Amino acid sequence: MLTPAQERLIEATAPVVAEHLDAITQCFYPLMFDRYPEVKPLFNQAHQASGGQPRALAGAVLAYVQLRRDPERVRETLATVVSKHVSLDIRPEQYPIVGECLMAAIGEVLGEAVTPEIADAWGALYEELAGLLIELEDHRYRDFEHRPGGWRGPREFRIAAMRQESAVIRSFVLMPADGGAVADFAPGQYIGVRLVIDGEPVYRHYSLSAAPNGESYRISVKREPEGTASRHLHDAMAVGDTLTLLPPAGDLTLVEGEEPLLLASGGVGQTPMLPMAQQALAQGRRVIYLHAALDAEHHAFAEEVARLEARHAGQLRVVTVHERGDGAEHIGRIDRDLLARYLPDGEPRCYFVGPQGFMTAINGALAELGIPDERRHYEHFGPSQPLDAA
Numbered sequence: 275m276l277t278p279a280q281e282r283l284i285e286a287t288a289p290v291v292a293e294h295l296d297a298i299t300q301c302f303y304p305l306m307f308d309r310y311p312e313v314k315p316l317f318n319q320a321h322q323a324s325g326g327q328p329r330a331l332a333g334a335v336l337a338y339v340q341l342r343r344d345p346e347r348v349r350e351t352l353a354t355v356v357s358k359h360v361s362l363d364i365r366p367e368q369y370p371i372v373g374e375c376l377m378a379a380i381g382e383v384l385g386e387a388v389t390p391e392i393a394d395a396w397g398a399l400y401e402e403l404a405g406l407l408i409e410l411e412d413h414r415y416r417d418f419e420h421r422p423g424g425w426r427g428p429r430e431f432r433i434a435a436m437r438q439e440s441a442v443i444r445s446f447v448l449m450p451a452d453g454g455a456v457a458d459f460a461p462g463q464y465i466g467v468r469l470v471i472d473g474e475p476v477y478r479h480y481s482l483s484a485a486p487n488g489e490s491y492r493i494s495v496k497r498e499p500e501g502t503a504s505r506h507l508h509d510a511m512a513v514g515d516t517l518t519l520l521p522p523a524g525d526l527t528l529v530e531g532e533e534p535l536l537l538a539s540g541g542v543g544q545t546p547m548l549p550m551a552q553q554a555l556a557q558g559r560r561v562i563y564l565h566a567a568l569d570a571e572h573h574a575f576a577e578e579v580a581r582l583e584a585r586h587a588g589q590l591r592v593v594t595v596h597e598r599g600d601g602a603e604h605i606g607r608i609d610r611d612l613l614a615r616y617l618p619d620g621e622p623r624c625y626f627v628g629p630q631g632f633m634t635a636i637n638g639a640l641a642e643l644g645i646p647d648e649r650r651h652y653e654h655f656g657p658s659q660p661l662d663a664a
């Protein structure tokens with residue numbers, strides 16, 4: 275609990291912290307990885323290199339200064355953080371590590387300006403936020419653990435089947451090595467995957483690409499030419515091999531209602547759309563399924579989606595767009611005119627996932643077509659960032 279004097283100190287010093295956010299961030303991660311090397315594998319080093327993730331943590335602490343008097347908005351804003359943490363099994367005992375290193379980084383960057391009173395005030399603010407995150411995460415862990423087929427912490431899964439879906443995307447069907455059931459997840463959610471590569475743990479997120487079935491999960495992975503985890507999954511793993519899964523999480527899930535849906539995906543961004551489409555169709559909702567791929571060779575799940583369309587004739591309309599070749603209904607890119615042509619009437623909800631440029635274009639075009647912010651839903655396959663970010 276912050277005292278009124280601490281609140282005043284935080285408000286007075288927040289602009290200085292904001293001004294030095296990049297420097298604090300650049301100091302914080304190397305310092306933490308040096309003092310606590312055991313947490314380093316949790317952080318995707320490609321995200322560290324791109325700078326998106328490093329700014330996020332300190333930025334969230336600063337945003338909390340503005341939001342903390344509005345508990346509802348705080349919870350809403352923290353939902354994506356909680357999901358990322360849950361899918362990586364972040365634990366309460368790791369919070370003091372981040373707190374210590376963040377305070378050390380603030381001290382190192384701002385030097386003597388950080389009096390003991392200022393340090394105490396920021397320490398108390400961090401503890402308040404950490405306490406809230408720990409509580410929200412514990413709630414999610416317990417909820418999932420108590421579902422039939424649920425669990426807490428790491429669980430071993432075996433690769434039961436693999437399928438090449440396109441030139442670069444391969445699906446992996448994963449069944450628990452203990453032979454037990456697997457809990458349902460909300461379509462659209464992703465799972466934390468822990469691999470061991472060259473003796474080192476590597477953590478990544480993958481959207482669950484098939485509807486919940488109680489027995490297995492499916493992930494579908496695009497092979498990145500220089501990617502650590504995706505190349506390992508494609509090149510080194512075979513049916514029968516095991517990997518570790520952490521609980522599913524994620525907030526790109528269908529908002530209940532009867533509105534028709536536009537599900538738009540680019541490339542491997544199609545993965546969360548597959549179970550979402552099935553859920554929506556089972557609920558009797560109308561779905562426009564718009565998928566953009568590079569060409570026919572890179573177009574994954576074409577047959578699976580065509581089968582779904584055949585089963586739900588009149589309810590599901592599939593539209594494909596290829597950047598090149600002649601294997602799709604449209605050749606080129608999804609733009610405002612194309613969206614206008616297929617956007618369902620009647621206040622549709624729009625979900626879209628793909629590369630940053632794809633999502634920026636779709637988001638802008640939908641806004642121009644009058645779809646308000648609260649009916650535009652998207653997710654990054656990397657650190658969350660504003661859609662207009664470079």
Ligand SMILES: Cc1cc2nc3c(=O)[nH]c(=O)nc-3n(C[C@H](O)[C@H](O)[C@H](O)COP(=O)(O)OP(=O)(O)OC[C@H]3O[C@@H](n4cnc5c(N)ncnc54)[C@H](O)[C@@H]3O)c2cc1C
Nearest residue numbers: 320323478479480481495496500501502503504545655656
């Ligand atoms: C919510 C969510 C859902 C996701 N769902 C899916 C999904 O369904 N399917 C899917 O395929 N992916 C998905 N992803 C992405 C996935 O988690 C991985 O990021 C992706 O597989 C790449 O991981 P990698 O280890 O192969 O590549 P990484 O090793 O992480 O590298 C990624 C890229 O960064 C570059 N890079 C790596 N290190 C550096 C460095 N130090 N400096 C500069 N560049 C560097 C690499 O060359 C490569 O191009 C999802 C991500 C999130 C957050």
Ligand code: HEM
Nearest residue numbers: 313316317318321330331334354355368369372404657658
């Ligand atoms: C108050 C404390 C914390 C705050 C405010 C915070 C905030 C954040 C934010 C904003 C993100 C990015 C979410 C996104 O991309 O959508 C994130 C991701 C992450 N956090 Fe935290 N976090 C905190 C504590 C911790 C702790 C204690 C750990 C454990 C060591 C941790 C590990 C991670 C990891 C591993 C990621 C994903 C990194 C990646 O994508 O490479 N965080 N956190």
